[in-house]
Amino acid sequence: MSEDEEQAEIRHELASAEAVRPEEFDVAIRVRGLVNRFGDAVVHDHLDLDVRSGEILGVVGGSGTGKSVLMRSIVGLQIPQAGEIEVYGKSLDTIADEEESRDLRRRWGVMFQGGALFSTLSVAENIQVPLREYYPRVDQQLLDEIAAYKVAMVGLPPDAGPKFPAELSGGMVKRAGLARALALDPALLFLDEPTAGLDPIGAAKFDALIRELADTMGLTVFLITHDLDTLYATCDRVAVLAEKKVIAVGTIPELLATEHPWIQEYFNGPRGRAAAGCNQIAERR
Numbered sequence: 307m308s309e310d311e312e313q314a315e316i317r318h319e320l321a322s323a324e325a326v327r328p329e330e331f332d333v334a335i336r337v338r339g340l341v342n343r344f345g346d347a348v349v350h351d352h353l354d355l356d357v358r359s360g361e362i363l364g365v366v367g368g369s370g371t372g373k374s375v376l377m378r379s380i381v382g383l384q385i386p387q388a389g390e391i392e393v394y395g396k397s398l399d400t401i402a403d404e405e406e407s408r409d410l411r412r413r414w415g416v417m418f419q420g421g422a423l424f425s426t427l428s429v430a431e432n433i434q435v436p437l438r439e440y441y442p443r444v445d446q447q448l449l450d451e452i453a454a455y456k457v458a459m460v461g462l463p464p465d466a467g468p469k470f471p472a473e474l475s476g477g478m479v480k481r482a483g484l485a486r487a488l489a490l491d492p493a494l495l496f497l498d499e500p501t502a503g504l505d506p507i508g509a510a511k512f513d514a515l516i517r518e519l520a521d522t523m524g525l526t527v528f529l530i531t532h533d534l535d536t537l538y539a540t541c542d543r544v545a546v547l548a549e550k551k552v553i554a555v556g557t558i559p560e561l562l563a564t565e566h567p568w569i570q571e572y573f574n575g576p577r578g579r580a581a582a583g584c585n586q587i588a589e590r591r
């Protein structure tokens with residue numbers, strides 16, 4: 307095969323990866339009976355959760371309730387003691403074939419807390435890491451094209467590509483982390499506290515970016531946050547972790563109608579009321 311033919315084949319493979327149709331699945335992520343323990347400390351005790359295709363699901367809960375552990379379990383970075391996790395009908399546990407496992411993993415992108423960029427690589431090189439891993443034969447020109455496209459997609463200026471993380475503002479680091487999570491054109495996006503550490507204006511812009519990308523790309527988003535403004539601005543539904551389980555899932559009005567004390571305190575406490583008030587003002591504009 308000539309080099310041109312090989313690159314054409316790789317381009318075709320990349321294009322096919324974009325052909326994932328989340329709408330074929332009503333439920334993108336299905337978790338049943340999840341148990342996670344560290345020594346004697348039980349984090350999840352038979353936790354159930356469905357993430358619907360195409361929704362932005364906010365995941366909230368007090369500190370240490372196991373939001374990150376849940377995310378890590380879903381993407382295969384944490385091996386649970388018990389339970390089933392299916393993503394688009396497949397379970398990493400039961401996939402025997404390495405190729406099939408790679409195919410499933412390619413369907414999601416993860417933005418860890420703090421962006422988790424490689425400090426010795428430029429923004430463009432960071433974005434290219436997952437591309438190199440999944441498509442080792444892709445030539446540099448195509449890698450550069452894709453990185454430039456992702457940089458633009460998350461609203462970074464073109465000159466951000468060659469910069470190193472230390473040269474970027476906090477908001478730009480978040481956007482670069484998001485660009486890397488989007489490198490493989492995932493159907494599913496995992497975001498762990500994406501607005502933590504941003505000023506309110508930067509956080510609001512980032513919320514708007516997530517909502518816009520999710521709408522235009524038809525993404526399903528699993529979004530861990532403590533930020534009430536983010537919940538109001540971006541999430542279709544919210545899952546509440548407490549008592550080692552998901553104690554409620556629903557829209558914010560549905561959650562407000564439940565009587566659980568933590569949910570009432572969270573949404574009806576001073577910060578919750580302030581976020582709800584700001585949201586109503588924004589909607590009237």
Ligand SMILES: Nc1ncnc2c1ncn2[C@@H]1O[C@H](COP(=O)(O)OP(=O)(O)OP(=O)(O)O)[C@@H](O)[C@H]1O
Nearest residue numbers: 344347349367368369370371372373374375376532
């Ligand atoms: N690798 C690990 N080893 C031991 N304990 C762990 C490990 N990872 C997580 N834990 C514990 O599991 C619990 C849940 O942690 P997790 O990070 O999921 O909480 P969280 O809800 O995301 O918290 P926060 O909102 O503070 O980020 C915590 O008590 C944490 O200390």
